[in-house]
Amino acid sequence: MGYSRVHANVREYDVFARKARVEPLRQVGSVVAPDDDLAMAYARATYDEERWVEMMIVPRDAVIRLWAPGESES
Amino acid sequence: MGSGRVGELSLYSLVKSLADNKQLLGMRYAEWCIAAPSLEADIAAAAMGLDDIGHSRVLYGSLRELGTPDGIDESSYANVPYLDKPWTDWAQFVAANAVLDSAFTLMIEALANGNVEVLRSRLKKMLQEERYHFLHGRSWMREAKAPPAIDRAWRESLEWIGPEGADVDELHRDGRLAFDVRELRRLLAERVESTAPPAEIDWAKWDRIRRRTEPGGIDQATLEMLQGLAEKRYMPVSS
Numbered sequence: 001m002g003y004s005r006v007h008a009n010v011r012e013y014d015v016f017a018r019k020a021r022v023e024p025l026r027q028v029g030s031v032v033a034p035d036d037d038l039a040m041a042y043a044r045a046t047y048d049e050e051r052w053v054e055m056m057i058v059p060r061d062a063v064i065r066l067w068a069p070g071e072s073e074s
Numbered sequence: 075m076g077s078g079r080v081g082e083l084s085l086y087s088l089v090k091s092l093a094d095n096k097q098l099l100g101m102r103y104a105e106w107c108i109a110a111p112s113l114e115a116d117i118a119a120a121a122m123g124l125d126d127i128g129h130s131r132v133l134y135g136s137l138r139e140l141g142t143p144d145g146i147d148e149s150s151y152a153n154v155p156y157l158d159k160p161w162t163d164w165a166q167f168v169a170a171n172a173v174l175d176s177a178f179t180l181m182i183e184a185l186a187n188g189n190v191e192v193l194r195s196r197l198k199k200m201l202q203e204e205r206y207h208f209l210h211g212r213s214w215m216r217e218a219k220a221p222p223a224i225d226r227a228w229r230e231s232l233e234w235i236g237p238e239g240a241d242v243d244e245l246h247r248d249g250r251l252a253f254d255v256r257e258l259r260r261l262l263a264e265r266v267e268s269t270a271p272p273a274e275i276d277w278a279k280w281d282r283i284r285r286r287t288e289p290g291g292i293d294q295a296t297l298e299m300l301q302g303l304a305e306k307r308y309m310p311v312s313s
Contacts, residue, residue, distance in 0.1 A: 007112075032112075034213070035216075038209065038210060038213035040209050041206045041209045041210035041213070042114040042117070045118040045120075045121035045206065046117050
Protein backbone atom coordinates (compact mmCIF):
# COMPACT_ATOMS: atom_id res chain seq x y z
CA MET A 1 0.00 0.00 0.00
CA GLY A 2 1.23 3.48 -0.79
CA TYR A 3 0.29 5.06 2.52
CA SER A 4 0.96 4.52 6.19
CA ARG A 5 -1.92 3.71 8.49
CA VAL A 6 -0.67 6.29 10.91
CA HIS A 7 1.07 9.38 9.54
CA ALA A 8 4.84 9.29 9.96
CA ASN A 9 5.15 12.80 11.39
CA VAL A 10 2.23 14.45 13.10
CA ARG A 11 1.57 17.60 15.08
CA GLU A 12 -1.08 18.21 17.67
CA TYR A 13 -3.35 21.18 17.18
CA ASP A 14 -5.72 22.74 19.71
CA VAL A 15 -9.08 23.86 18.33
CA PHE A 16 -10.67 27.10 19.50
CA ALA A 17 -14.14 28.41 18.67
CA ARG A 18 -16.95 30.73 19.77
CA LYS A 19 -20.66 30.97 19.06
CA ALA A 20 -21.01 34.76 19.27
CA ARG A 21 -18.72 37.70 18.72
CA VAL A 22 -19.18 38.83 22.32
CA GLU A 23 -17.97 35.49 23.69
CA PRO A 24 -14.29 34.78 24.20
CA LEU A 25 -12.73 31.99 22.16
CA ARG A 26 -12.62 28.75 24.10
CA GLN A 27 -10.82 25.51 23.54
CA VAL A 28 -13.26 22.94 22.16
CA GLY A 29 -10.85 20.09 21.49
CA SER A 30 -7.77 19.02 19.59
CA VAL A 31 -6.74 17.14 16.46
CA VAL A 32 -3.64 15.29 15.30
CA ALA A 33 -2.53 15.73 11.68
CA PRO A 34 0.61 15.78 9.52
CA ASP A 35 0.03 19.31 8.18
CA ASP A 36 -2.11 22.43 8.58
CA ASP A 37 -4.40 21.52 5.65
CA LEU A 38 -5.46 18.21 7.10
CA ALA A 39 -5.66 19.67 10.61
CA MET A 40 -8.16 22.26 9.30
CA ALA A 41 -10.21 19.57 7.57
CA TYR A 42 -10.19 17.37 10.69
CA ALA A 43 -11.06 20.24 13.05
CA ARG A 44 -13.99 21.29 10.92
CA ALA A 45 -15.27 17.71 10.52
CA THR A 46 -14.88 16.84 14.20
CA TYR A 47 -16.14 20.00 15.90
CA ASP A 48 -18.72 21.27 13.40
CA GLU A 49 -21.76 20.26 15.45
CA GLU A 50 -22.28 23.78 16.86
CA ARG A 51 -23.03 26.97 14.97
CA TRP A 52 -19.67 28.59 15.57
CA VAL A 53 -19.11 32.11 14.26
CA GLU A 54 -15.38 31.54 14.46
CA MET A 55 -13.06 28.56 14.62
CA MET A 56 -9.27 28.45 14.63
CA ILE A 57 -6.52 25.95 15.26
CA VAL A 58 -3.13 26.45 16.89
CA PRO A 59 -0.22 24.00 16.72
CA ARG A 60 0.32 22.97 20.34
CA ASP A 61 4.08 23.38 20.00
CA ALA A 62 3.53 27.08 19.19
CA VAL A 63 2.00 27.68 22.62
CA ILE A 64 4.33 29.13 25.23
CA ARG A 65 3.38 27.87 28.65
CA LEU A 66 4.05 30.13 31.64
CA TRP A 67 3.00 27.61 34.26
CA ALA A 68 0.91 24.45 34.45
CA PRO A 69 -1.63 23.11 36.99
CA GLY A 70 0.13 22.39 40.26
CA GLU A 71 3.01 24.72 39.50
CA SER A 72 3.32 28.00 41.31
CA GLU A 73 3.18 31.29 39.45
CA SER A 74 6.47 32.59 40.80
CA MET B 75 -37.65 25.97 -30.09
CA GLY B 76 -34.84 28.51 -29.87
CA SER B 77 -31.23 27.96 -28.92
CA GLY B 78 -32.08 29.02 -25.36
CA ARG B 79 -34.25 25.95 -25.02
CA VAL B 80 -31.42 23.69 -26.12
CA GLY B 81 -29.16 25.33 -23.54
CA GLU B 82 -31.77 24.79 -20.87
CA LEU B 83 -31.95 21.08 -21.62
CA SER B 84 -28.18 20.76 -21.50
CA LEU B 85 -28.04 22.59 -18.20
CA TYR B 86 -30.66 20.23 -16.81
CA SER B 87 -28.58 17.20 -17.85
CA LEU B 88 -25.39 18.69 -16.46
CA VAL B 89 -26.92 19.54 -13.07
CA LYS B 90 -28.66 16.15 -12.92
CA SER B 91 -25.31 14.43 -13.52
CA LEU B 92 -23.67 16.64 -10.90
CA ALA B 93 -26.41 15.71 -8.40
CA ASP B 94 -26.12 11.99 -9.18
CA ASN B 95 -22.36 12.07 -8.79
CA LYS B 96 -22.58 14.02 -5.54
CA GLN B 97 -25.07 11.58 -4.09
CA LEU B 98 -22.90 8.60 -4.98
CA LEU B 99 -19.70 10.30 -3.86
CA GLY B 100 -21.36 11.07 -0.50
CA MET B 101 -22.36 7.45 -0.14
CA ARG B 102 -18.88 6.19 -1.04
CA TYR B 103 -17.29 8.58 1.48
CA ALA B 104 -19.71 7.47 4.17
CA GLU B 105 -18.87 3.81 3.50
CA TRP B 106 -15.39 4.59 4.87
CA CYS B 107 -16.56 6.16 8.14
CA ILE B 108 -15.24 3.20 10.15
CA ALA B 109 -12.55 2.02 7.75
CA ALA B 110 -10.27 5.04 7.20
CA PRO B 111 -6.64 4.96 8.43
CA SER B 112 -7.25 7.05 11.56
CA LEU B 113 -10.11 8.13 13.80
CA GLU B 114 -9.87 11.68 12.47
CA ALA B 115 -10.08 10.39 8.90
CA ASP B 116 -13.12 8.26 9.86
CA ILE B 117 -14.90 11.35 11.16
CA ALA B 118 -13.87 13.41 8.13
CA ALA B 119 -15.20 10.67 5.81
CA ALA B 120 -18.55 10.72 7.60
CA ALA B 121 -18.72 14.54 7.58
CA MET B 122 -17.79 14.82 3.90
CA GLY B 123 -20.32 12.10 3.07
CA LEU B 124 -23.07 14.08 4.76
CA ASP B 125 -21.96 17.26 2.98
CA ASP B 126 -22.14 15.68 -0.45
CA ILE B 127 -25.46 13.95 0.15
CA GLY B 128 -26.78 17.35 1.29
CA HIS B 129 -25.37 19.00 -1.83
CA SER B 130 -27.05 16.42 -4.04
CA ARG B 131 -30.41 17.20 -2.42
CA VAL B 132 -30.00 20.91 -3.13
CA LEU B 133 -29.01 20.16 -6.73
CA TYR B 134 -31.95 17.77 -7.27
CA GLY B 135 -34.20 20.43 -5.75
CA SER B 136 -32.97 22.98 -8.30
CA LEU B 137 -33.68 20.74 -11.31
CA ARG B 138 -37.35 21.54 -11.65
CA GLU B 139 -36.41 25.16 -12.20
CA LEU B 140 -34.01 24.27 -15.01
CA GLY B 141 -36.45 23.15 -17.67
CA THR B 142 -37.81 19.75 -18.54
CA PRO B 143 -35.97 16.44 -18.46
CA ASP B 144 -36.68 15.59 -22.13
CA GLY B 145 -34.58 12.72 -23.35
CA ILE B 146 -33.22 11.76 -19.94
CA ASP B 147 -34.06 8.52 -18.23
CA GLU B 148 -34.81 9.86 -14.77
CA SER B 149 -34.23 6.52 -13.11
CA SER B 150 -30.71 6.02 -14.45
CA TYR B 151 -27.72 7.51 -12.69
CA ALA B 152 -25.49 9.76 -14.78
CA ASN B 153 -22.36 9.07 -12.76
CA VAL B 154 -18.69 8.51 -13.48
CA PRO B 155 -17.55 4.84 -13.58
CA TYR B 156 -15.30 5.51 -10.56
CA LEU B 157 -18.43 5.57 -8.39
CA ASP B 158 -20.12 2.47 -9.87
CA LYS B 159 -18.81 0.16 -7.15
CA PRO B 160 -17.59 0.54 -3.55
CA TRP B 161 -13.90 1.35 -3.19
CA THR B 162 -11.64 -1.36 -1.84
CA ASP B 163 -8.58 0.73 -1.01
CA TRP B 164 -8.04 4.02 0.84
CA ALA B 165 -5.98 5.20 -2.16
CA GLN B 166 -9.21 5.20 -4.19
CA PHE B 167 -10.87 7.37 -1.56
CA VAL B 168 -7.95 9.80 -1.63
CA ALA B 169 -7.88 10.10 -5.43
CA ALA B 170 -11.65 10.66 -5.58
CA ASN B 171 -11.46 13.18 -2.76
CA ALA B 172 -8.59 15.12 -4.33
CA VAL B 173 -9.39 14.97 -8.04
CA LEU B 174 -13.00 14.01 -8.77
CA ASP B 175 -14.47 16.03 -5.90
CA SER B 176 -12.43 19.03 -7.07
CA ALA B 177 -13.75 18.63 -10.63
CA PHE B 178 -17.33 18.62 -9.32
CA THR B 179 -16.57 21.64 -7.14
CA LEU B 180 -15.16 23.56 -10.09
CA MET B 181 -18.38 22.92 -11.99
CA ILE B 182 -20.36 24.16 -8.96
CA GLU B 183 -18.17 27.26 -8.99
CA ALA B 184 -18.87 27.70 -12.71
CA LEU B 185 -22.63 27.40 -12.05
CA ALA B 186 -22.59 29.60 -8.93
CA ASN B 187 -20.86 32.35 -10.90
CA GLY B 188 -22.97 31.93 -14.03
CA ASN B 189 -26.16 33.81 -14.87
CA VAL B 190 -28.78 31.31 -13.69
CA GLU B 191 -30.23 32.93 -10.59
CA VAL B 192 -31.48 29.80 -8.81
CA LEU B 193 -28.00 28.29 -8.97
CA ARG B 194 -26.25 31.54 -8.07
CA SER B 195 -28.24 31.78 -4.86
CA ARG B 196 -28.25 28.14 -3.80
CA LEU B 197 -24.77 26.83 -4.58
CA LYS B 198 -22.50 29.30 -2.77
CA LYS B 199 -22.66 27.54 0.62
CA MET B 200 -21.47 24.30 -0.99
CA LEU B 201 -18.25 25.99 -2.00
CA GLN B 202 -17.46 26.88 1.63
CA GLU B 203 -17.92 23.24 2.68
CA GLU B 204 -16.01 21.92 -0.31
CA ARG B 205 -12.94 23.88 0.73
CA TYR B 206 -12.39 21.34 3.51
CA HIS B 207 -12.87 18.38 1.16
CA PHE B 208 -10.16 19.86 -1.01
CA LEU B 209 -7.77 20.44 1.91
CA HIS B 210 -8.38 16.88 3.08
CA GLY B 211 -7.87 15.35 -0.36
CA ARG B 212 -4.79 17.37 -1.23
CA SER B 213 -3.04 16.64 2.04
CA TRP B 214 -3.76 12.91 1.84
CA MET B 215 -2.66 12.84 -1.80
CA ARG B 216 0.77 14.17 -0.79
CA GLU B 217 1.06 11.26 1.65
CA ALA B 218 -0.75 8.45 -0.10
CA LYS B 219 1.04 8.44 -3.49
CA ALA B 220 -1.60 6.50 -5.38
CA PRO B 221 -0.78 6.87 -9.08
CA PRO B 222 -3.20 4.31 -10.62
CA ALA B 223 -6.17 5.65 -8.68
CA ILE B 224 -5.17 9.26 -9.33
CA ASP B 225 -4.72 8.63 -13.07
CA ARG B 226 -8.16 7.05 -13.22
CA ALA B 227 -9.76 9.88 -11.24
CA TRP B 228 -8.07 12.40 -13.56
CA ARG B 229 -9.21 10.68 -16.71
CA GLU B 230 -12.79 10.33 -15.52
CA SER B 231 -12.83 13.96 -14.38
CA LEU B 232 -11.82 15.05 -17.88
CA GLU B 233 -14.47 12.83 -19.41
CA TRP B 234 -17.06 14.22 -17.02
CA ILE B 235 -16.14 17.82 -17.90
CA GLY B 236 -16.59 16.73 -21.50
CA PRO B 237 -15.08 17.55 -24.88
CA GLU B 238 -14.39 21.02 -26.18
CA GLY B 239 -17.16 22.48 -28.30
CA ALA B 240 -19.93 20.47 -26.59
CA ASP B 241 -22.53 21.43 -23.97
CA VAL B 242 -20.14 22.95 -21.41
CA ASP B 243 -18.63 25.35 -23.94
CA GLU B 244 -22.08 26.18 -25.24
CA LEU B 245 -23.35 26.90 -21.71
CA HIS B 246 -20.29 29.07 -21.13
CA ARG B 247 -21.06 31.07 -24.29
CA ASP B 248 -24.58 31.67 -22.97
CA GLY B 249 -23.17 32.88 -19.66
CA ARG B 250 -24.72 30.02 -17.69
CA LEU B 251 -21.32 28.67 -16.76
CA ALA B 252 -18.49 30.96 -15.70
CA PHE B 253 -15.80 28.60 -17.10
CA ASP B 254 -15.39 26.73 -20.38
CA VAL B 255 -13.82 23.28 -20.83
CA ARG B 256 -10.25 24.57 -21.19
CA GLU B 257 -10.55 26.73 -18.08
CA LEU B 258 -12.04 23.87 -16.08
CA ARG B 259 -9.15 21.60 -17.07
CA ARG B 260 -6.57 24.26 -16.24
CA LEU B 261 -8.16 25.09 -12.87
CA LEU B 262 -8.34 21.41 -11.96
CA ALA B 263 -4.62 20.92 -12.64
CA GLU B 264 -3.83 24.04 -10.62
CA ARG B 265 -5.98 22.94 -7.70
CA VAL B 266 -4.73 19.39 -7.37
CA GLU B 267 -1.13 20.45 -8.05
CA SER B 268 -0.67 17.86 -10.80
CA THR B 269 -1.18 17.53 -14.52
CA ALA B 270 -3.54 15.20 -16.29
CA PRO B 271 -1.91 11.88 -17.20
CA PRO B 272 -1.35 11.47 -20.95
CA ALA B 273 -4.39 9.53 -22.10
CA GLU B 274 -6.39 9.64 -25.27
CA ILE B 275 -10.09 9.89 -24.62
CA ASP B 276 -12.22 8.34 -27.31
CA TRP B 277 -14.87 11.04 -27.52
CA ALA B 278 -16.78 9.00 -30.13
CA LYS B 279 -17.79 6.74 -27.26
CA TRP B 280 -18.79 9.62 -24.97
CA ASP B 281 -22.31 9.40 -23.61
CA ARG B 282 -23.39 13.05 -23.38
CA ILE B 283 -26.07 12.38 -20.77
CA ARG B 284 -23.98 10.21 -18.47
CA ARG B 285 -20.77 12.11 -19.29
CA ARG B 286 -18.58 8.99 -19.59
CA THR B 287 -17.17 6.71 -22.27
CA GLU B 288 -17.32 3.46 -20.32
CA PRO B 289 -20.52 1.40 -20.46
CA GLY B 290 -22.04 -0.12 -17.34
CA GLY B 291 -23.32 1.61 -14.25
CA ILE B 292 -23.90 1.28 -10.54
CA ASP B 293 -24.34 -2.25 -9.21
CA GLN B 294 -27.66 -3.56 -7.88
CA ALA B 295 -26.60 -3.29 -4.21
CA THR B 296 -25.71 0.38 -4.69
CA LEU B 297 -29.01 1.08 -6.45
CA GLU B 298 -31.00 -0.56 -3.66
CA MET B 299 -29.08 1.36 -1.04
CA LEU B 300 -29.74 4.65 -2.83
CA GLN B 301 -33.42 3.95 -3.27
CA GLY B 302 -33.84 2.84 0.32
CA LEU B 303 -34.89 -0.61 -0.88
CA ALA B 304 -32.20 -2.30 1.15
CA GLU B 305 -33.78 -0.98 4.35
CA LYS B 306 -37.40 -1.49 3.38
CA ARG B 307 -37.14 -5.22 3.83
CA TYR B 308 -36.72 -4.60 7.58
CA MET B 309 -39.90 -2.54 7.82
CA PRO B 310 -42.80 -4.15 9.67
CA VAL B 311 -45.48 -5.54 7.41
CA SER B 312 -48.56 -3.33 7.64
CA SER B 313 -51.80 -5.17 8.33
